[in-house]
Amino acid sequence: MSVWDELVGQEAVINTLKGAVNDPSAMTHAWLLTGPPGSGRSNAARAFAAALQCEQGGCGTCQSCLTVLRGTHPDVTVIATEKVTIAIDEVRGLITEAARTPSAGRWRVILIEDADRMLERTTNVLLKAIEEPAPRTVWLLCAPSPQDVMVTIRSRCRKVSLRIPPVDDVARLLEERDGIDPHTAQIAARAAQSHIGLARRYARDEEARARRNEVLQLATHIRGVSDAVIAAGQLVDVAQTEAKAASAERDAHERAELMRTLGAEPGQTLPPALRSQMKQLEDDQKRRATRHQRDVLDQAMLDLLSLYRDVLITQLRTETPLVNVEHETFIFDLAARSSAVDTLAKLEAISSARKRLSGNVAPLLAVEAMMVALRPASH
Incomplete structure (x- = not known):
């Protein structure tokens, strides 16, 4: 060791x-x-x-x-x-x-x-x-x-x-350290694209895998602009809900600790001289929630990138292994309904959305623009 x-x-x-x-x-x-x-x-x-x-x-x-x-x-x-x-x-x-x-x-x-x-x-x-x-x-x-x-x-x-480790190495780590069965370890490692922490989460958390699958399924539901706008709203709402759920208990604990430190009882109105400290805590908590929401959205975009990457390599008929191997039928269907040029445009749209999100563009606007670009191309 x-x-x-x-x-x-x-x-x-x-x-x-x-x-x-x-x-x-x-x-x-x-x-x-x-x-x-x-x-x-x-x-x-x-x-x-x-x-x-x-x-x-x-x-x-x-x-x-x-x-x-x-x-x-x-x-x-x-x-x-x-x-x-x-x-x-x-x-x-x-x-x-x-x-x-x-x-x-x-x-x-x-x-x-x-x-x-x-x-x-x-x-x-x-x-x-x-x-x-x-x-x-x-x-x-x-x-x-x-x-x-x-x-x-x-x-x-x-x-x-550092480089991204090979999928097989990550799967082996999940098997040896976390006791994950080989099949699940392989699927989790591929879905996480060798991100070790994310692979462990997918391997151990069925709900996390289900949420990822829901993101991938968004691609099948977009037929027009209205579908794209609805899908974008759903994705942003999921990110906001997850951010709140992840921080609610911690936020409450931090607020209670600060109240105790300031010598105030729970629910008591703070005197003006102490309110600035509470406001500072609330501002920090909002910034933390903002980052978590953006991280959730960015991961969703990475998942969609992996999906359209699989679609592209299917269209090009290469022998490169699929990332989302468990969605093979779904990927083949998307590949048959579009061209490689269309898929490249979708990959570019997702990458642009990631850049906009990192540049502090309003999340809903960035995701809406991306979803509109994921509509089926008209020929």
């Missing part, structure tokens, strides 16, 4: 990070770990942090390894936002933390997941700390690609790129 066990299909990355742990001359003060969603970049960063603190280079069983992986090591600070952006005040706190000497471990490790969610002014605050780090401080930044991080930051980091 070691901290590297769950990094499937990333042998080159593991060798690079192990080399830095074992050879001081290969170590540097700042790292940028990049890779597509699901490639395991955050897991790689946590494994690296654990290996840096471990006397055996990442055994996975000692106190140092276990506390890092559980998020309780005193010398490893992790920032992971559930909001749209990482706040500038959070980064200022990291700079103060990074200047301290390690209290129990070998290194002071600062790990920023979603480093691409820092605005330019936030990134500028971080620049000097990365340029002139404390002697035993290591910065680990994670992002989808180097281009998602400002050039002034990425030029000062050693870059490590």
Whole structure:
């Protein structure tokens, strides 16, 4: 057992990070770990942090390894936002933390997941700390690609790129670690397009698989503009409902905790001097819900991309395996009713919708435009 066990299909990355742990001359003060969603970049960063603190280079069983992986090591600070952006005040706190000497471990490790969610002014605050780090401080930044991080930051980091692991490797991990039967593991790994976390969710959560199938079925119900508008509204409503359900209990707990901290009883009206703190919490919760809604919609769009990808390779008669192999009949039907040119146009429409969503276009407008473009082409 070691901290590297769950990094499937990333042998080159593991060798690079192990080399830095074992050879001081290969170590540097700042790292940028990049890779597509699901490639395991955050897991790689946590494994690296654990290996840096471990006397055996990442055994996975000692106190140092276990506390890092559980998020309780005193010398490893992790920032992971559930909001749209990482706040500038959070980064200022990291700079103060990074200047301290390690209290129990070998290194002071600062790990920023979603480093691409820092605005330019936030990134500028971080620049000097990365340029002139404390002697035993290591910065680990994670992002989808180097281009998602400002050039002034990425030029000062050693870059490590993760790839999407093979489907068979992900399926094998689900079988060995989670006890999933081989057939379900294969379907889940393909449906998740090798995104390890999503594959585990599909393998273990029947409702998640059902929701994904409903998204794919949207393609069969669109016949005209009115159908497209209705389908878009349904998809956005599902995303909003899921976002609220995911955060309702947590929001209530956070509100109760803040009321207790402020010395107020539940339901009591706060005095004006304390209302700003409650408003700040409510604003943070709204931003978190917004991000969750966008993430749900983006995943739905990725699912539709996988569907039309399967349709295209069927139309081109290639031997590439289908992602949605359990929907083979449905895919063949869509392929027979359109041309490869039509399918390429639909793929482009979905990709454009993803870009609009990431650019803060109103979700309903972005999804409506996409659904209208998914209508059957008239010849």
